[in-house]
Amino acid sequence: MPTSLSTPSLQTAIPPQIATAKTAPLQEIFSSIQGEGVYVGKRQIFVRFAHCHLKCAYCDTPMTSTTGKCHVEAIPGSSQHVLFENPMTPDVLLGILTQLNQTARHHSISFTGGEPLLYHGFLKSVFPEAQRLAPVYLETSGTQAEFLAEVLPWVDIIAMDIKLPSATQEADQFENHRRFYDAAQQNPNTEIYIKLVFNNDTTQAELEAVKEIVNDRKTPIILQPETSLADRTVYIQPRRMFEIENTLAAHFEDVRIIPQTHKMLNVL
Numbered sequence: 001m002p003t004s005l006s007t008p009s010l011q012t013a014i015p016p017q018i019a020t021a022k023t024a025p026l027q028e029i030f031s032s033i034q035g036e037g038v039y040v041g042k043r044q045i046f047v048r049f050a051h052c053h054l055k056c057a058y059c060d061t062p063m064t065s066t067t068g069k070c071h072v073e074a075i076p077g078s079s080q081h082v083l084f085e086n087p088m089t090p091d092v093l094l095g096i097l098t099q100l101n102q103t104a105r106h107h108s109i110s111f112t113g114g115e116p117l118l119y120h121g122f123l124k125s126v127f128p129e130a131q132r133l134a135p136v137y138l139e140t141s142g143t144q145a146e147f148l149a150e151v152l153p154w155v156d157i158i159a160m161d162i163k164l165p166s167a168t169q170e171a172d173q174f175e176n177h178r179r180f181y182d183a184a185q186q187n188p189n190t191e192i193y194i195k196l197v198f199n200n201d202t203t204q205a206e207l208e209a210v211k212e213i214v215n216d217r218k219t220p221i222i223l224q225p226e227t228s229l230a231d232r233t234v235y236i237q238p239r240r241m242f243e244i245e246n247t248l249a250a251h252f253e254d255v256r257i258i259p260q261t262h263k264m265l266n267v268l
């Protein structure tokens with residue numbers, strides 16, 4: 001085991017009132033296409049939560065909405081929003097999801113953030129009903145195994161990050177990732193794939209850590225080149241990108257390089 005697999009649990013850093021609350025602060029709810037990962041291009045309803053416990057250097061997600069209220073885009077792509085009060089109750093969210101789901105055929109409902117698992121008490125009330133509308137797709141930093149365990153029975157797909165310090169500029173989360181990945185394996189009906197944001201500085205030791213955390217070689221690995229939101233600069237040379245892909249492809253069965261595609265279309 002690499003010596004870097006030593007980050008202490010994050011749970012102590014999270015205020016307990018957030019995790020157990022039955023309401024949650026939401027930033028926006030809208031219907032669009034998935035821009036990342038295995039299901040890129042699929043139509044989804046997105047529920048974006050406020051706040052995150054991490055501080056990735058490349059993060060381009062606002063941590064709260066501009067008004068503090070939840071912006072609900074009634075007509076997809078219109079940028080016209082109806083404002084809902086925060087924090088939101090499960091009943092209000094489920095009413096919005098039911099209405100939005102009637103506007104188009106959706107592959108799944110993406111719960112994203114920020115970090116949605118901060119609000120696992122709220123999600124526990126939402127997921128069983130949401131799953132009746134469409135499969136539940138959880139986008140997460142993949143660092144809070146205990147919170148995942150609370151809601152795992154109702155999660156159909158997990159898009160799990162493994163945070164590489166070369167990209168986040170933060171301490172590694174490898175031990176938390178290992179515990180999270182193991183927890184996710186407890187539900188055989190839950191599909192999981194891994195997303196790695198990487199750049200020129202990504203190291204061999206980081207790739208070795210990924211191999212150690214993800215012990216099922218069939219788990220898809222999505223390499224997402226770090227890209228500037230401002231000017232679309234890609235922080236990796238093509239040659240290095242293929243070296244990294246080749247290293248992981250020698251171990252995992254399904255490795256793909258997929259940039260964030262929704263930004264090309266200027267959609268949410």
Ligand code: SF4
Pocket residue numbers: 052053054055056058059060061113114115141
């Ligand atoms: S985990 Fe995601 S939302 Fe949180 S800081 Fe990192 S990139 Fe941003």
